[in-house]
Amino acid sequence: MARPPRFDTALLLDAAVRLAAEHGPTGVTMSAVAAAAGAPSGSLYHRFTGRPALLAEVWLRTVERFQEGYFAALTSSPDPRTAGCAAARHVVAWCRAHPEEAALLQYGAREFGRDGWPEEHRRRADEGNGRIFASVADLADALGASGPQDTERVTLAVIDVPLTLVRRHLRDGTPLPVHAEELAERCTDALLVAVPQG
Template identity: 75%
Template sequence: MARPPRFDTPQLLDAAVRLAAEAGPSGVTMSAVAAAVGAPSGSLYHRFTGRSALLAEVWLRTVEGFQEGYFEALESRDDPRAGGRAAARHIVSWSRTHPAEAALLLYGAQEFGRDDWSDEHLLRAEEGNMQVRAAVAALAGALGMHGRPGLDRVTLAVIDLPLSVVRRHLRGGTPLPAHAEDLAERCTDALLAGD
């Protein structure tokens, strides 16, 4: 009977997230992740074909974990404005409860080596991006905001604005204020209310 692995993939990816939050993408190397968990380097090469695969998995797992709750918040309400408000709150509250992951996402996929990702990783990333674009477009349509100006307004309301509430604190290493979710929700609601 085979012995279960001592270091599993989620454990290795968790260590990579911590390294990325502390030192940025350049701090995520195969040897650094192995050292962080006390694993031999072979444990990483057994799971990832190389550093580009490790970086892709760190990025995609983090984005997909965030997006799961984001889409649930955005699409779970009968009232589209309520869904938009819930999505804005989700961005702030997820960032509060996942500060290392949120700090990682400030960098962007390019800084996590997107140019060297496999076709499979690129497809996963594009599917997630398409789902975001479709959800924002659906919300704009449900609110009667049409054309590029409407899409831009909804994007600002449910993505850019809530991110701006958390970005300064994440970059500065300061805790989010207790009222951050309420602030993001109120600002998002004002934009979604229309003219």
């Protein structure tokens, strides 16, 4: 029976996330990840075709883990305002629970080298983004949004507001305050209640 690999993909990606959280995307190189994981460079090249594929996996794994709970929150209640507020709370709560991965949310896919990603990774990113936009559009419809301004208000409420609250603390290197989830929820609710009901 073959021995399991000593340095599995999850361990290598965990090391890459730590580097990205500390140094940004530029700190994630094949050699730096190998050194941080205590692995030979060959372990990296055995699992990733090169740095673009490594950066893609670091970004996508982080975003997909975040999105899993976000989508669940958006469908957690038949009342769209309640679901929207739950999504805002999720943004803050997830970032509190996963500070290193949350640090990556300060960046965009392009800063993680999206233009050089293999096609399969770009497709995964597009599918995830498409799901987000579709879910927010569904929420806007459920709230009775009647035009682009209402839809923009919903996007601001359930994406931009909670992420802005989190990013400020991430940039400053300060912990999220204990009231952050409640603050995000109240701000989101104030925006959602202003959407005219159809």
